[in-house]
Amino acid sequence: MTAVGSAARRGALGLALLMTVTGTVLAQAKRPIGIEEYITTPVVSDPQLSPDGTLVAFTITTPSIEENRSSSRVWLAEIATGESWQATVGSGNERLPRWAPDGRTLTFVSTRDGSPQIWRMPLRGGEASKITSVAHGISDYLWSPDGKALYFWTDVPWGDSTEAQKRSAPYPTSAQIVTDLFYRHWNEWRVGIRSHVFRVTLAGEVTDLTPFDRDVPPLALGGLTDVAVSPVGTEVAVVYNPDTALATSTNNDIAVMGPDGSARQFITTTRGNDHSPRYSPDGRYIGYLSMATPGFEADRQQLMLYERASGRKLNVAPRFDRSITDFRWLPDGRGVIAEVEDRGGHSIYRIEVPSGRTTLLVSGGTNSNVQLSDDGTRLSFLRSTADRPAEVWTATIEGKEPRAVTNVNGERMAALDLAPAESFGFVGARGDSVFGWLVKPPGFRPDRKYPLVYLIHGGPQGAWLDQWHGRWNYALFASRGYVVAAVNFHGSTGYGQAFTNSISRNWGGLPFEDLMKGLDAVARLPYVDSTRMGAAGASYGGYAVYWLAGNTKRFRALVAHDGIYNPLSMAGTTEELWFPHWEFGGPPTDPQARAVIEKWSPANFAQNWTTPMLVVHSQLDYRVDVSEGLQAFTNLRLRGIPGKFLYFPDEDHFVTRPRNRRLWWGTVLDFLDQYLKPSA
Numbered sequence: 001m002t003a004v005g006s007a008a009r010r011g012a013l014g015l016a017l018l019m020t021v022t023g024t025v026l027a028q029a030k031r032p033i034g035i036e037e038y039i040t041t042p043v044v045s046d047p048q049l050s051p052d053g054t055l056v057a058f059t060i061t062t063p064s065i066e067e068n069r070s071s072s073r074v075w076l077a078e079i080a081t082g083e084s085w086q087a088t089v090g091s092g093n094e095r096l097p098r099w100a101p102d103g104r105t106l107t108f109v110s111t112r113d114g115s116p117q118i119w120r121m122p123l124r125g126g127e128a129s130k131i132t133s134v135a136h137g138i139s140d141y142l143w144s145p146d147g148k149a150l151y152f153w154t155d156v157p158w159g160d161s162t163e164a165q166k167r168s169a170p171y172p173t174s175a176q177i178v179t180d181l182f183y184r185h186w187n188e189w190r191v192g193i194r195s196h197v198f199r200v201t202l203a204g205e206v207t208d209l210t211p212f213d214r215d216v217p218p219l220a221l222g223g224l225t226d227v228a229v230s231p232v233g234t235e236v237a238v239v240y241n242p243d244t245a246l247a248t249s250t251n252n253d254i255a256v257m258g259p260d261g262s263a264r265q266f267i268t269t270t271r272g273n274d275h276s277p278r279y280s281p282d283g284r285y286i287g288y289l290s291m292a293t294p295g296f297e298a299d300r301q302q303l304m305l306y307e308r309a310s311g312r313k314l315n316v317a318p319r320f321d322r323s324i325t326d327f328r329w330l331p332d333g334r335g336v337i338a339e340v341e342d343r344g345g346h347s348i349y350r351i352e353v354p355s356g357r358t359t360l361l362v363s364g365g366t367n368s369n370v371q372l373s374d375d376g377t378r379l380s381f382l383r384s385t386a387d388r389p390a391e392v393w394t395a396t397i398e399g400k401e402p403r404a405v406t407n408v409n410g411e412r413m414a415a416l417d418l419a420p421a422e423s424f425g426f427v428g429a430r431g432d433s434v435f436g437w438l439v440k441p442p443g444f445r446p447d448r449k450y451p452l453v454y455l456i457h458g459g460p461q462g463a464w465l466d467q468w469h470g471r472w473n474y475a476l477f478a479s480r481g482y483v484v485a486a487v488n489f490h491g492s493t494g495y496g497q498a499f500t501n502s503i504s505r506n507w508g509g510l511p512f513e514d515l516m517k518g519l520d521a522v523a524r525l526p527y528v529d530s531t532r533m534g535a536a537g538a539s540y541g542g543y544a545v546y547w548l549a550g551n552t553k554r555f556r557a558l559v560a561h562d563g564i565y566n567p568l569s570m571a572g573t574t575e576e577l578w579f580p581h582w583e584f585g586g587p588p589t590d591p592q593a594r595a596v597i598e599k600w601s602p603a604n605f606a607q608n609w610t611t612p613m614l615v616v617h618s619q620l621d622y623r624v625d626v627s628e629g630l631q632a633f634t635n636l637r638l639r640g641i642p643g644k645f646l647y648f649p650d651e652d653h654f655v656t657r658p659r660n661r662r663l664w665w666g667t668v669l670d671f672l673d674q675y676l677k678p679s680a
Contacts, residue, residue: 030417032442032479035665037412039063039658043070043470044408046096046369047392049380050103053373054079056380056405057087057097057106058392063658070658074108077405079378079394084406087121088128096140101147107131109138118150118200132200139195142225144259146233149201153217153227156208158194181247184575185219187620187652195219197227197238199259209236209261216240218252220576221297223276223289224326226252230279233259237277237286242266247577250295254288254306267306268313272299276326280333284308285353287316287336289324295578296504298461300497303327303336303351317356321496326368327351330397331376337361337397339370341494344423344435345466348381348399361399366467372397380405384468386421386439387475388413417442418475421466426521429490429513432499436487436518437464439474444527451532451676453477454519454555455486458539460503460511460583463492471654471661472538480669482676485522489514504583507540507567507600508547515544519554531556532676536668538562539624539653543602546632549613550605557675559668561616562624562653565632566603568594573625606635612642614671616664618651644671 040063047058056079061072072093077084088094092112099106100120107120113130116137121128132138134154141152164175176183176191183191195215199207210216217226218241226239237256243249250273257264267286268274271294278287286306291299301323303316325346327338335352348362348370365385372379377397384390389409395402421437428434441450455472457464464486468475477484488495490510491503502510523530534557537545542563549558564570571580571588584600586593598604613636617629629645636643646667648660655664 030415030442033416033418033475034479035476035662035669036065037416038473038476039065039661039665041389041412042408044382044390044392044406047371047380047382048097048099049079049371049373049378050099051101051374052103053375053378056371056392056394057099058406059095059097060086060408061095063661065658065662068657068659074106075406076106077392079380079405082405082407096138098141098143101143101145107141107143107150109141111137118152120202131202131204132206134198134206140225142227142229144199144229144233145231148233149199149259151197151199151209151227151229151236153195153197155193156196157192158213159192181245181577182219182575184622186575186622190219197236199236199261207260209257209259210238210240211261214240214242218275220246221250221252221273221275226275226277228277228279228286229259231281231283235259236261237267237279239275239277247575248295248581250291250297250578254286256286267311270294273297274304278327278329280329280353281331282333284333287327287329287353289327295582297576297579297582298459298493298500300500301325303338305354314354316353317351317358320351320356320358323493323497324351326370328370328372330372331374337370337372337379339368341463341465343494344437344463344488345494348379350399362395362402364466366465367393385466386437386468387418389468416475419444419478421474424485424521426517428517429510430502432490434487434489434514434518435495436485437466437474438522439478439484440527441478441481441483446527448527449529450481450483450527452522452528452530452534453482453484453672453676454515454522454533454535455484456515456535456537456541456544457486457488457492458537458541459493460491460507460540460543461493461500462540463488463494476665477536477669480673482672483522483525483528485518487515487518489518505585505596507543507583508551508602509600511544512547512551515548516552516554532678534558534672534676536561536672540564542624543567545613546602547600547605549611550602550608553610555611557672558611558613559616559671560613560629560632562618562621563615563628563632564602564624565606565628565635567597567601568603569631570624570628571597573627575622603631603635606639609635609639609641612671612675614644614646614668616646616648616655616668618648618653618655620650620652623653 043061045059063070072095074088074094074097076087094108094110096109109116110119118131119128136155164177196210228237252273253268255266273291276289289301290304293299305314322340325339327336338349346366350359369382379395382390383393391404392406419440425435474484536559538561542560545558545560584593584596615633617626633645
């Protein structure tokens, strides 16, 4: 592959016209978004600002229903003009673009030779060359600040994983024998496998820096990047969990070591989740994010400093009652630029070091993947809203002059009738203010009445954001003529940690009260038909649908995706055991925890079910086992209640394959139509 030069790339712009044109859409009436149109919408992700701040590299992923897969390519755009061009071509997929420290070379991960490996491409022309040839492929990587090496992490065989094979020889089987917990995670079995961090020089010399029996970085609860290199390259910080009982522990810690893996020692020793180390530009500090509470995966993430010379630790902004999801150091080391979940969106803040003073820079919508130029004058980030997929944006370091750099989906979106998300609020449980989002259907008329789809988020410590959601998309629900409402009930994130904490051991209490009061507020709207309302949710949202089925008759149709029907069985089948132990107060063998589980179990109210329901579940969902959906559907049919079971043998907690997504949306929307449209 040849890098596209200045003249050649302008010629290539004609090929990319549909992705970058900002011209006028042909005169026509705007229309609702369709299922296939939504599924095949290109996804912009992973923007990486060049060191001099003039270019941004990013990835465009385009799903194909015909091929039942997605293809990814690396693109480049000029910050000043927005001119963009495709930087990688050929077979395979490309992702994870990363700039060399001098800005002259761009590396990326490509599958053009089969497995995902790191390649590098000179910007001024020349062929891309392969850097790694790793058996299991590259998970992620970063450059050393001196530009002489890269650090990557990948899976490696570990331990005696062959007992089943030895016992079955000479007749091999696919069976596995396990002796400890955390043998599977999310959607894969992890028997005999570890993630390790490696250092590779540009000449191709590879060294395993973490040759011990732990996953580095950790599989669970880590940050966006859990490997960091000091500014002069003499020290590496990594994150892993030192505990032996990994299935019940959230105790990620940060260790530092030499660039060859020597002299490893921990710099954090708290029992909570410490992650996301980043060295200050002068090397004085390691900043990191920390959760104070052991065993709790949704505690507030606070910005901490570790002073390397003294070992002193400082909580930078202890009174900032929001969770920081990521941060970048300012070049002068006097502060960081932080991404913060804030009241139904993600905002960008500046946090002064060491005073902790916070300044809001960018708000509105969901802003993420923040990058800074080396001189500290410019930001780049992804921004999306409920009516606009993510694009790359830029602003000054003060958050001024925000503007879109890319317009990948501009023409596609201009042809569609897409309503923005409107915030609404009401007095919820405990007299607290509770907020949510409302999205109106295409062609909305205030003098008409529309059926309602009521969405319930998962987590349970999560939130509905003003964003273009890749799975639960407000616009696509609204496209069938529905008003869409989504409430951030007690337990939601972004409204203060006390609000988030309130759902634990109280799953069917405060959240249910909020959901009912929010439903009251929406049902009173003059354009909502309160006799035709349906609810849908996934994960905890699926749990809530099962809970609603046994505790209210206000809905005419329900959709539960990968929901928890019986918390008692879920507590014994989920892989991350700290989750049910925290949420219910302990394991099911503890009498008090067992009482909490039984109190809030939808299975104990299943005799009250009467509402038609679509149950969706997937075989590879190890977070909420498929047996939960099977139990719920069994109850439906034994009781003679109209229902369907949509089963995916090749999906996990999410449905991601294009053809499966097409089937999911068609089945869900048709099921809602069956019971909520006037003819129903």
